[in-house]
Structure formats: structure tokens, C-alpha cells
Amino acid sequence: xxxxxxxxxxxSNLTDARYFAAWGVDWMGFNADYLYDNDLIIEGIKEIMNWxxxxxxxVEFNQVHELSYIEEILNxxxxxxxxxxxxxxxxxxxxQGIDLIRDFSNNDLPQEKGIFISKQLTIENKxxxxxxxxxxxxxxxxxxxxxxxxxxxxxxxGGSEEKVGFKSYExxxxxxxxxxx
Numbered sequence: 001x002x003x004x005x006x007x008x009x010x011x012s013n014l015t016d017a018r019y020f021a022a023w024g025v026d027w028m029g030f031n032a033d034y035l036y037d038n039d040l041i042i043e044g045i046k047e048i049m050n051w052x053x054x055x056x057x058x059v060e061f062n063q064v065h066e067l068s069y070i071e072e073i074l075n076x077x078x079x080x081x082x083x084x085x086x087x088x089x090x091x092x093x094x095x096q097g098i099d100l101i102r103d104f105s106n107n108d109l110p111q112e113k114g115i116f117i118s119k120q121l122t123i124e125n126k127x128x129x130x131x132x133x134x135x136x137x138x139x140x141x142x143x144x145x146x147x148x149x150x151x152x153x154x155x156x157x158g159g160s161e162e163k164v165g166f167k168s169y170e171x172x173x174x175x176x177x178x179x180x181x
Contacts, residue, residue: 003181005153007101007117007133009060014048015167016158021052023176026153027101029058029083032073033065042076049079056080058101064089074098083117103135121149140174147179 007027008020020028030045049057058081059073070093074082083101084090101115109116113129119136126132134146135155146154156175161167 001181002176002179004147004179005131005133006176006179007058007153007155008055009135009155009157011048011158013158013161013164013167014051015161015165017048017052019167019169019172020156020158021054025055025156027058027081028052028055029060029081030077030079032059032061032077033063035073036069042073045077049077058083061085067093081115117155118151121146121151123150126150138175139171140178143175143178 002024006020006023006025007029008016008025009029010031011017011020011028012031017028030048035041057077057079059077059079060083061070062085064086067090070090079098081099081101082095083103085103087100087102099115101117102110103117104110109123109125109130109132111127113127115131115133117133117135119134121134121136123132131152132150133153133155134149134151138146138154138156143154156172159167
């Protein structure tokens, strides 16, 4: 079991998904910026979600898209969470039954309950009903000092495989081993 919350972003293959699920991460995110008319990738994401148990799945939008595209992807993938980098662009979107993860880039932390992604370690005005995840430079040499900040967890990233089913996880192993309870 990990001693802090962990969200994985940019998962694109089953090897990453199984690796991170085995570590017991909390959230697993799939970048939806490049899914336009690509049902093959969407089906691949669905297959990964069917294979993996444990983490809550997140559709991640790091760029601004048409509202119809966002709604189409959310309907196809049916994840319990969605993450927007530019939330202001989507004030008209209906997220019934989907929880929101939001990026914020300065100390203007919104007052409402939720999960927030920050590039900063020092967060002022944090409320009890908020989860703050740090998304910055993380490695085995600085993980202890990161956890000393007033954050609730970290964001790590998936990546491409060296070949199908094969990938080196040495650096991530060191980080995740440091997080073991």
C-alpha cells in the first residue's frame, strides 16, 4: 500500500496499466486529446480498463476541444473522472455522474470541494475537502521532501513501451518503493 495518493497520467498501453495497478495507484488517466475519429485507440483504452482493477479511470483533456468532442469521448469511455487543463472553456458542459479533476497554476485555489493538480508544492488556503496532487519534477532523491509539503499526493506519467509488453521501470520503481507504507 502506498502512503500517499498517486495519479498516473498519459497511460497508453496495457504494460503501464498493469504495472501501476499492481502498485495500487488511485487514479489512472488516458490522454483524450488525440482520439479524433480514432475508434481503434478508444477500443484499446476500453480494453485496458477491462483488464485492470483498482484505480479509478480518468479521461484527460490537456487542450481545448469542441464541446461535442468532449461529450462524445465521455460517452464512449464512461469513466468516473474527467480532467481539464482549461476548465473555463467548458462552463456549459454537463458532467452528471462524473467527478472533476482540475489543474490550477497559481495560488488561486478555488473554494469548492474537489481534486486539484498543482505544479507548486506550497499551497495556501487549502480546505479540508480538497485533494491536491503535485505534478512536477519527482524522482527518488526528492520524493521525501515533496511528501513533506502540504499536498495529498503526486502525479506520475506513463510512457511508450520499448517493444510491445516490454518496458524498464527502474526509475519509477525507486519512486514507488519510497512511497510504500
